[in-house]
Amino acid sequence: MRCIKTLALATALISGFASAHIISNGQPVPSATVEKHGELTLNGDTVGYQTWNSTDLTGKVRIIQAIAGRSSAKEMNAPLVEAIKAADFPNDQYQTTTIINQDDAIWGTGGFVKSSAEDSKQEFSWSSIVLDKNGAVAKAWHLKDESSAIMVIDPLGDVRFVKEGALSHAEITQVIDLVNKLMQ
Template sequence: MKKLSSLAVISALFFVNSAMAHNIQLNATLPPVTVAEDGELVAQGQKINYKAWSSASLSGKVRVVHHLAGRSSVKEKNQGLINAIKSAGFDRAKYQTTTIINADDAIVATGAFVKSSAEDGKLENSHSQVILDQNSTVKKAWQLKEKESFIAVLDKSGKVQFVSEGKLSPDQIQQVIDLTKKLLAQ
C-alpha cells in the first residue's frame, strides 16, 4: 500500500510538471526557433507568399504572441483576447500581434483548410504577423502543449513580460491589455 501511494505521489508530480511544461521565462527572450516550411505569410495584394521566419525578428515592437494548434476549437479559446486587442486600437508603428499556427497539430485531413484560413486571416489583418508552422517546430522549441493556445506579451526588446497556456480568464485578458498599454507608453 505504501508503495502504491508513493507511486501516486510521483505520478502526480510528473503530471503537474508536464502541465506546466513550456520553457518560457519572464524577462528573457523566447527560445530561438526558425520556421522554414511554410513560415511567415507575406501579403502582396491579394496573393500570399511565404518566407522563413525566426523568433530573432520579434524585437523592435511590443507584441502579443499567440501560438495555437491548427484547430478551430483552440482558436476560439482566446478569441476574447483577439477581440480586446482589436478594440484597443494599438499604434501599429509600435505594436504587432504575432500569430503562429501549428498546422502539424490540426485534425487529420484539415491541413488545406488550416492553410487557407491562415491566408484569409492574413489578408484581413495585413498588419498582423502570421506564421504557419507545418512541423511543430515552435511547439517543440518552446515545449508547448498539444492542442492548446499559448499567449506571451513581449516588450520592444523582445523580452517576455507575460506568459500563459490555455484559455485566458477575463482578468488575464484585461491584464494583457493593460500591460501592452504600459509597455507602449515606455
C-alpha cells in the first residue's frame, strides 16, 4: 500500500512538472510555428490562412492569449478582453494576438471552433487570430490543456508578463498598465 501511495505521489509530481509552461519573463517567446491552419487573413469578406511563426511577434506591444478551443477557456479571461476593448489601445503601437488550440477542443466541435475564429476575424479585423489545428503552440510552449495563457510582449518580442489560468482583477489592471507603460 505504501508503495502505491509513493508511486501515485511521484506520478503526480512528474506530471505537474511536465505541464509547466516554458515561457520566461525577459526572454523571447519560445519558437513555435503553425502551419495547419495558421493566422487568419481577410481579403474582402473572404477568410484565408497563412503560416504563422512566433518570430513575427515584434514591432508592437502585444497581449497574447493562447487558449484551448473550448468556450470555458475563452471565458476564463473574458474580463481581460473587455478591459482591452475599453483601453482602446492605438493600432499602430498595439496588437492583440489570440492563438486558438483547435486540437484542445471538445470532441466533435472543431468545426464550430474554426467557424467562431473566422467570425471573430471578420468582426475584429485588426486583431491577429491564429487557429492552431494540431496544437503546435501549446506543445512548443508546454501549455496546460483546457486553459488560457496570457502574455504581454514588448516591441522587441520579449515576454514582460505571463500567467496561465484566469487573471485576477489586480492582474488585469497590471496587464493594462504594463501595455500603456511599454507604449511610452
